[in-house]
Amino acid sequence: MPSTTVNGRHLLKNYPSGYPIPGTTTIYDTSERLDLDTVPLNGGVLAKLVVLSIDPYLRNTIKGNAPGSVQLGQPLTGFGIVKVIRSEVPAHSTGDYLSVNGLYHQEYSIFTKDQLSSAELLKADNRLPLSVHLGAAGPTGLTAFAGWKEFAKVKKGDTVFVSTAAGAVGSLVVQLAKLESLKVIGSAGSDEKVKFLKELGVDVAFNYKTTDLRDVLKKEGPIDLYWDNVGGDTLDAALENASTGARVIICGSISSYNHAATSAGVKNLLHLTSKEINLYGLSYFALAPKYDAEFKKTVIPKLADGTFKYLEDRKFGLDQAPQAMLDVQNGGNTGKSVIILSDD
Amino acid sequence: MPSTTVNGRHLLKNYPSGYPIPGTTTIYDTSERLDLDTVPLNGGVLAKLVVLSIDPYLRNTIKGNAPGSVQLGQPLTGFGIVKVIRSEVPAHSTGDYLSVNGLYHQEYSIFTKDQLSSAELLKADNRLPLSVHLGAAGPTGLTAFAGWKEFAKVKKGDTVFVSTAAGAVGSLVVQLAKLESLKVIGSAGSDEKVKFLKELGVDVAFNYKTTDLRDVLKKEGPIDLYWDNVGGDTLDAALENASTGARVIICGSISSYNHAATSAGVKNLLHLTSKEINLYGLSYFALAPKYDAEFKKTVIPKLADGTFKYLEDRKFGLDQAPQAMLDVQNGGNTGKSVIILSDD
Numbered sequence: 001m002p003s004t005t006v007n008g009r010h011l012l013k014n015y016p017s018g019y020p021i022p023g024t025t026t027i028y029d030t031s032e033r034l035d036l037d038t039v040p041l042n043g044g045v046l047a048k049l050v051v052l053s054i055d056p057y058l059r060n061t062i063k064g065n066a067p068g069s070v071q072l073g074q075p076l077t078g079f080g081i082v083k084v085i086r087s088e089v090p091a092h093s094t095g096d097y098l099s100v101n102g103l104y105h106q107e108y109s110i111f112t113k114d115q116l117s118s119a120e121l122l123k124a125d126n127r128l129p130l131s132v133h134l135g136a137a138g139p140t141g142l143t144a145f146a147g148w149k150e151f152a153k154v155k156k157g158d159t160v161f162v163s164t165a166a167g168a169v170g171s172l173v174v175q176l177a178k179l180e181s182l183k184v185i186g187s188a189g190s191d192e193k194v195k196f197l198k199e200l201g202v203d204v205a206f207n208y209k210t211t212d213l214r215d216v217l218k219k220e221g222p223i224d225l226y227w228d229n230v231g232g233d234t235l236d237a238a239l240e241n242a243s244t245g246a247r248v249i250i251c252g253s254i255s256s257y258n259h260a261a262t263s264a265g266v267k268n269l270l271h272l273t274s275k276e277i278n279l280y281g282l283s284y285f286a287l288a289p290k291y292d293a294e295f296k297k298t299v300i301p302k303l304a305d306g307t308f309k310y311l312e313d314r315k316f317g318l319d320q321a322p323q324a325m326l327d328v329q330n331g332g333n334t335g336k337s338v339i340i341l342s343d344d
Numbered sequence: 345m346p347s348t349t350v351n352g353r354h355l356l357k358n359y360p361s362g363y364p365i366p367g368t369t370t371i372y373d374t375s376e377r378l379d380l381d382t383v384p385l386n387g388g389v390l391a392k393l394v395v396l397s398i399d400p401y402l403r404n405t406i407k408g409n410a411p412g413s414v415q416l417g418q419p420l421t422g423f424g425i426v427k428v429i430r431s432e433v434p435a436h437s438t439g440d441y442l443s444v445n446g447l448y449h450q451e452y453s454i455f456t457k458d459q460l461s462s463a464e465l466l467k468a469d470n471r472l473p474l475s476v477h478l479g480a481a482g483p484t485g486l487t488a489f490a491g492w493k494e495f496a497k498v499k500k501g502d503t504v505f506v507s508t509a510a511g512a513v514g515s516l517v518v519q520l521a522k523l524e525s526l527k528v529i530g531s532a533g534s535d536e537k538v539k540f541l542k543e544l545g546v547d548v549a550f551n552y553k554t555t556d557l558r559d560v561l562k563k564e565g566p567i568d569l570y571w572d573n574v575g576g577d578t579l580d581a582a583l584e585n586a587s588t589g590a591r592v593i594i595c596g597s598i599s600s601y602n603h604a605a606t607s608a609g610v611k612n613l614l615h616l617t618s619k620e621i622n623l624y625g626l627s628y629f630a631l632a633p634k635y636d637a638e639f640k641k642t643v644i645p646k647l648a649d650g651t652f653k654y655l656e657d658r659k660f661g662l663d664q665a666p667q668a669m670l671d672v673q674n675g676g677n678t679g680k681s682v683i684i685l686s687d688d
Contacts, residue, residue: 060614231613245630250616265609269575270404272594272625279623281616286589 004033009075010052010105010321015064019258019329022322025062026076034108036085044112045092047082052105053134054324054337055079055168056229056252075104076321079139081122081130082109083342089113097122099133107318107341127304129312135168135336136310137300139284143251144172145295146287147227151249151280154182158224159243161185161217163234165202166193166311168336169251172299173227174202175308185220187213187234189331196334200309208234217241230254232264239268239277248279258329311335348377353419354396354449354665359408363602363673366666369406370420378452380429388456389436391426396449397478398668398681399423399512400573400596419448420665423483425466425474426453427686433457441466443477451662451685471648473656479512479680480654481644483628487595488516489639490631491571495593495624498526502568503587505529505561507578509546510537510655512680513595516643517571518546519652529564531557531578533675540678544653552578561585574598576610583612583621592623602673655679 009029016025039046058078062070070076080103084096092098098119103109111119122133135141154160160177164170165186177184178201186202188194189209197205204220214237217223222243228235231253238248271277302308313333315324320339327333353373360369383390402422406414414420424447428440435457436442442463447453455463466477479485498504504521508514509530521528522545530546532538533553541549548564558581561567566587572579575597582592615621646652657677659668664683671677 057617060618235613236609250613252617253614265580265611266613267609269579269594269610269623270597272623273401273596273627274404275625276627276630277625279613279616281619281621283617283620286620 003037004035005108006030007032007034008107008318010318011075012062012070012072014072015062016059016258020059020062020322020325022326026322026325028319028322032106036108039110041086041088041110042112043088044110045084045089045116046086046108046110047084047098048342049080049103049105049107049109049318050083050097050340050342051081051131051134052318052321052339052341053079053139054321054328054339055140056254056328058325059258059329075106077102077104079103079134080105081134089116092116092121097130099138101139105318105321128300131312131314131338131340132303132310134338135312136172136308137303139288140168140336141172141299141303141310142288142292142295143282143284144169144176145299146284146291147249147251147280147282148173148176149291149294150287151247151282152176152225153247154180154225156181157183159183159185159221160225160227161187161221161223161238162227162229163187163208163238164189164229164252164254164331165205166196166334167229168310170227170229171196171200171310171335172308174200177225178202183220185216185223187216190334193334196311213237214240222246225249227251228253232266235266236268239266239271239275242271242275242277244275246275246277248277249282250279251282254329313337314340316340347381348379349452350374351376351378352451352662354662355419356406356414356416358416359406360403360602364403364406364666364669366670370666370669372663372666376450380452383454385430385432385454386456387432388454389428389433389460390430390452390454391428391442392686393424393447393449393451393453393662394427394441394684394686395425395475395478396662396665396683396685397423397483398665398672398683399484400598400672402669403602403673419450421446421448423447423478424449425478433460436460436465441474443482445483449662449665472644475656475658475682475684476647476654478682479656480516480652481647483632484512484680485516485643485647485654486632486636486639487626487628488513488520489643490628490635491593491595491624491626492517492520493635493638494631495591495626496520496569497591498524498569500525501527503527503529503565504569504571505531505565505567505582506571506573507531507552507582508533508573508596508598508675509549510540510678511573512654514571514573515540515544515654515679516652518544521569522546527564529560529567531560534678537678540655557581558584566590569593571595572597579610580612583610583615583619586615586619586621588619590619590621592621593626594623595626598673657681658684660684 166188185204221241226238510532529548565585570582
């Protein structure tokens with residue numbers, strides 16, 4: 001009898017109606033096994049997941065009523081770093097670390113050559129932990145950088161407002177803004193996160209749970225650029241306090257991910273006409289190729305030398321993925337959420 | 345006793361909570377009189393209103409809770425054409441017709457020289473009625489043209505959706521789109537308006553009161569450009585059926601003008617991120633100077649020779665203004681709403 005290994009998977013069990021419920025909407029499943037030595041690769045690669053990225057947008061992939069949604073009983077799909085165990089693809093050698101988008105949330109996967117065509121080989125870099133290549137030095141950071149370069153159009157003296165500013169994307173956005181000496185207003189959901197924002201140099205950092213958003217924006221605005229990770233009423237408040245010619249970058253919408261049915265929606269779009277405001281939808285996949293090289297050249301060195309700061313929320317073991325799914329939706333995490341599966 | 349003339353005015357009497365109510369929210373008032381021959385001009389101009397423009401956006405100027413709102417008891421402010429009666433400004437002669445923005449809704453006004461600095465002298469043009477210079481050949485048409493030129497970014501094969509397509513702005517937008525041989529979907533609120541849309545060459549014209557908007561867009565989309573005069577759920581439906589990289593031009597928001605408190609708001613802004621959609625706020629005042637010369641050169645001749653069609657909804661006498669205010673909000677008008685005050 002061949003020796004087999006459990007292939008733990010993070011599966012969609014039930015479509016969530018509101019927030020994800022660990023163990024109910026997604027589960028950690030150990031029913032699948034495979035023989036690492038003999039499983040056929042059919043010209044592909046067998047690889048082990050070593051770090052998994054848990055991002056807010058994942059909530060949007062398990063809605064069930066949209067094309068492309070994950071199906072019940074299937075593993076979620078996302079960003080991760082894998083280590084090659086066996087390879088029949090000349091370009092990929094055993095021991096290589098690859099950053100992959102579109103991998104299944106499972107401990108072992110077999111990839112075809114095509115599936116790895118856009119995977120990135122991560123070279124040993126002692127300055128940054130591997131996991132950071134999924135966060136500030138990876139897709140999360142590139143999301144912030146690409147959106148900023150493409151849409152921000154800031155000028156001297158501008159005031160920038162960032163919601164969920166202590167989050168994985170937001171915390172890089174505020175640092176990009178401070179690098180240009182702009183006035184930055186940042187909201188977060190805990191005093192601990194507000195403290196982090198102050199360390200990042202945010203001029204006006206506040207806890208939106210204890211301080212009235214509209215009071216802050218009225219006093220500290222008007223806002224020339226709003227980086228929106230929240231949507232809903234926060235976006236309405238920003239539009240009310242926007243300057244003429246303001247830009248809004250729509251990066252995420254935590255408020256509507258989990259409350260789509262009951263969400264009040266955005267009521268202030270008419271401000272777009274009276275104040276000449278443009279809203280830009282930020283798509284990582286559309287912009288990443290355009291800004292990837294510049295990001296690597298300008299941002300990653302600043303992360304490595306400590307100019308740019310980041311926080312990670314590390315959990316250990318794929319069985320923690322269901323809880324991490326909830327945390328990134330309700331603010332239970334502080335910093336970029338990653339699941340560490342293995343030290344090697 | 346000097347001979348005096350009634351100076352009829354269109355006044356804000358009560359802030360509307362929903363649709364304007366003729367005689368309740370705005371009224372025609374005849375309590376003011378003036379002596380046309382002796383009223384002091386203080387270096388300015390006395391002029392008589394001959395055509396008044398009634399536009400949907402006026403609803404937004406009588407909300408009461410916003411800075412810049414018309415105050416109770418005061419006349420509304422907007423676009424109109426006046427005829428100069430007496431002048432102490434060398435640039436303006438008796439008998440001149442001036443197109444003015446920011447005039448009071450009243451039969452006679454005294455303007456300072458500065459107030460007329462941006463007024464436009466209308467030369468005799470037998471090909472187009474004077475009133476059209478407030479509509480298709482004036483600010484309304486320029487709104488459509490400027491927004492189209494600045495934001496539409498259409499390419500061959502694009503599908504364009506226009507809401508309130510038979511309206512003053514919409515009907516020019518659909519003709520600009522057809523001029524570029526694009527597929528045009530247009531919605532309107534009556535079968536009569538749908539008939540007009542078909543005359544304009546609209547490929548898919550439908551009455552949104554009797555045909556399901558989402559069915560049409562699903563079948564005829566996806567939409568590459570949406571020209572939004574409505575907001576709310578119509579915008580949500582357009583976002584659901586938008587293509588990747590679609591543009592949305594926010595021109596007006598009839599749905600939120602009159603139902604701000606109860607409006608459900610826009611829930612689908614998250615589509616902006618997944619489909620790389622941008623929303624552009626169209627401000628007449630921001631764009632008019634940039635496109636005015638090109639508009640006069642390219643659009644007005646097409647109106648004059650009949651290439652571009654337009655409809656006018658003419659009412660006679662300023663006492664009709666309160667009713668016209670309601671009509672342009674609930675679709676009771678067909679074509680650009682103008683009040684004709686005088687034949688000379």
